Amino acid sequence: MDSRPSPSPSRNPYVIAVVNQKGGVGKTTTAVNLAACLAASERPTLLIDVDPQANASSAYGITNAERQVYDALIDEVPLTHCAFETELETLHVVPAGRDLVGAEIELVSLESREYRLSQSIQAIGEAYEIILIDCPPSLGLLTLNALTAADAVLIPLQCEYYALEGLANLVETVDLVNAELNPRLAIQGIVLTMADQRNNLARQVEAEVRGHFGDKVYRTRIPRNVRLSEAPSHGQPILLYDIHSKGAVAYVKLADELLAQLALTTLPRKPPVLPNPQSTADEANDEAGATVKLPETTTIDHITTDRSVTHSEE
Template identity: 50%
Template structure:
């Protein structure tokens, strides 16, 4: 049975997509069967996995509206070792079309149930806003991975996200919980980042992942080549950190 995790943060620009594709590639590199679901109409996670969003025969849009199954719409990211349920601009129209459909918040959950046995991990890249798309992700997830920078405004965004997760947990998905906070783009030379990191650890305890993803040029360059950093430059510090994070995730899942 697959473990389903949303990578979410209501603050933009915190590295959600980078985290999703690199964790997917890291998990695949250690032998896990992975499906990466792109729920963002920009389709960055799709392109960052080496899949051309413009050439998709079917996408997550078709899955949400019921015109294709996950099995029909998912494609193999050959260089990365995982399956991709891609997104493109069509998805931006799904918000309006989903409103009148039955079980509109659980369309993705019902679709993923059919392929549950085929994967060890299903990772969902959520858009930054709280929308029907994000709700679909949160309703089918066992937990949320929250990538965050160790900066003051990141703490404010975290409060909003925790409140959202509590509401979804209470009303739509009793299984939903925060799996952990992942410190990303971390620079130990900056005193404020060290202070915020310590605040996170003292407040959230073991909900903060041990792995820290450093600020890394190679991770930033990788999307322009249509690859996760883990595949683009496996020797880079950022790539090695994501593989370490993949090992930590597998360990955490076994303890769940």
């Protein structure tokens, strides 16, 4: 077990890899929605999708991007040239795409193959305060690139029977990367996802996880929530799709916990100006004839009181 305290930033940007070697545990949902909540707290945030499934990208309405993370990893295109603006002014997204499927093979023959993403992030300097990386649900060169680039890992964990076994394996991986490739790397925290307190097994697993990992486990639980499941099909994070939903409230609380951990001392600021911004998700929607008017404000306080579209909780 990693007994070190959760790290706090000594530099900008602070890079967090959202990782779990098991799929279907709310990893991408957490990356997508935590990024939105951090950005809504007026912290310039970059979400990098390195999962070939590209679900984090499509969750922001980004598909078939001309430039994507593949171009940064393989061709050394600057990340800011691959980034999309979003409906949240302080959030940019570097998408994944089909080309990323073959990137694992292409990376094998490249120099410094484990550090390609780290080098790309270093090249953008202090443009962002926080970078979240959505990792594939496997331990290959793409995940390894994320771990060598990161200051810390955030682990979404579903409260199920084999959770502790998988978590132990992941902690071993983090320790190995820390020892061999990235001495900064530590566990930022563990977030319990798809939580259902009515389930006896879920309560038992949660108690065991908290018993083993103590304050590494966030107080906030992410519940099972219909709105969380619906939001990606609308190309929006839950914060914009339904701010009043239980899922949105949970991710806002998780962002608050993370920001308290990081104890950022800098004042909120504007994000960098992208040199060649790709078409934003809402521009693409306009071209397609979308009719729903979306919130124009960006901070959590304003979104909760100034929403032009309201969905009822299910």
